[in-house]
Amino acid sequence: MGGSARPPAFYQESRMFNEAVCSKMKKPGTIKPVVIVSKCLGFDHCRYDGQIIPDDFVDKLNPYVEFKPVCAELEIGLGVPRDPVRIVSTDGALKLIQPATGRDLTDRMCSFVSSFLDSIKRVDGFILKSRSPSCSIRDAKIYSGAEEDTPIAKGGGFFGGAALRKFPHLAVEDERRLKNLKIRARFLEKLFGCFEPFKLWESLSKEY
Ligand code: SF4
Numbered sequence: 001m002g003g004s005a006r007p008p009a010f011y012q013e014s015r016m017f018n019e020a021v022c023s024k025m026k027k028p029g030t031i032k033p034v035v036i037v038s039k040c041l042g043f044d045h046c047r048y049d050g051q052i053i054p055d056d057f058v059d060k061l062n063p064y065v066e067f068k069p070v071c072a073e074l075e076i077g078l079g080v081p082r083d084p085v086r087i088v089s090t091d092g093a094l095k096l097i098q099p100a101t102g103r104d105l106t107d108r109m110c111s112f113v114s115s116f117l118d119s120i121k122r123v124d125g126f127i128l129k130s131r132s133p134s135c136s137i138r139d140a141k142i143y144s145g146a147e148e149d150t151p152i153a154k155g156g157g158f159f160g161g162a163a164l165r166k167f168p169h170l171a172v173e174d175e176r177r178l179k180n181l182k183i184r185a186r187f188l189e190k191l192f193g194c195f196e197p198f199k200l201w202e203s204l205s206k207e208y
Contacts, residue, residue: 032066033124033191036163038135039071041127041175046071048084055175057184058127065191068123070116072134072159076108087133087142089152096133096158099146109134109158116159117166125171125191127178128160135160137174 037043042059045052058067073085083100095106129135137160141151156164164172171190177183 032064034068034122035061035065035125035127035171035191036068036070036120036123037127038129038132038175039069039074040129041069043067043069044071046074046080048073048078048080048082050081053129053175055127057178058175061127065125072109072112072116075112075116076105078105085133086146087140087155087157088146089142089144094142094155094158097146102146106158113159113162117162123167123170125187126160126163126167126173128157128163128172128174130174130176132160133157135174137161137164137172139174139176 037058040047040051040053041055042052047053061067073082074080078085083098085096085098085105088095088097095104096109097104097106126137128137130137131139131141133140134157136157138156139154140157140160142153142155143150144152155161160174171187173183173187178187
């Protein structure tokens with residue numbers, strides 16, 4: 001789609017015009033939405049295997065927002081590299097388990113998540129890592145046991161799922177879904193209101 005002159009029709013149709021936001025945002029950069037982002041999406045080598053995941057959309061969005069990177073697994077004291085964790089469903093309850101060590105990290109993660117989310121003074125959106133048992137908003141694999149190979153379901157991770165439940169009205173997405181242009185447009189629309197949406201659309205969609 002590279003460098004199209006007009007935003008697609010669905011973008012124009014779905015645009016929510018918000019006069020109040022517009023008047024505040026006449027000078028680009030004077031007000032930046034605050035976006036909490038998974039730290040591994042280009043900010044730190046904090047994946048369990050020491051990797052960082054560069055994300056082109058996050059890079060392009062950077063000048064327009066105030067990113068606040070966070071890694072839930074580092075925050076609960078896990079190091080890099082570390083043994084992976086997974087969500088295990090036991091007797092109807094979801095637990096965060098580290099199969100290689102047998103550690104149950106559920107309480108520690110839940111405690112971090114509630115204190116972190118409760119401490120947020122201002123946030124306008126989230127971009128979280130898909131498929132992560134911590135950060136995913138919808139698509140983390142859920143297993144019936146620590147050693148089982150086949151997942152039985154998918155759902156939100158401990159951090160991402162809680163963020164979505166606490167802030168359902170905000171722009172909350174994962175980096176994988178944001179590759180879909182309709183989802184991206186709705187995310188930007190929610191995040192910025194009418195902050196120069198056409199200009200923003202152009203600059204954030206050039207490679208597609
Ligand atoms: S997905 Fe979340 S918890 Fe996992 S490395 Fe990335 S920021 Fe940390």
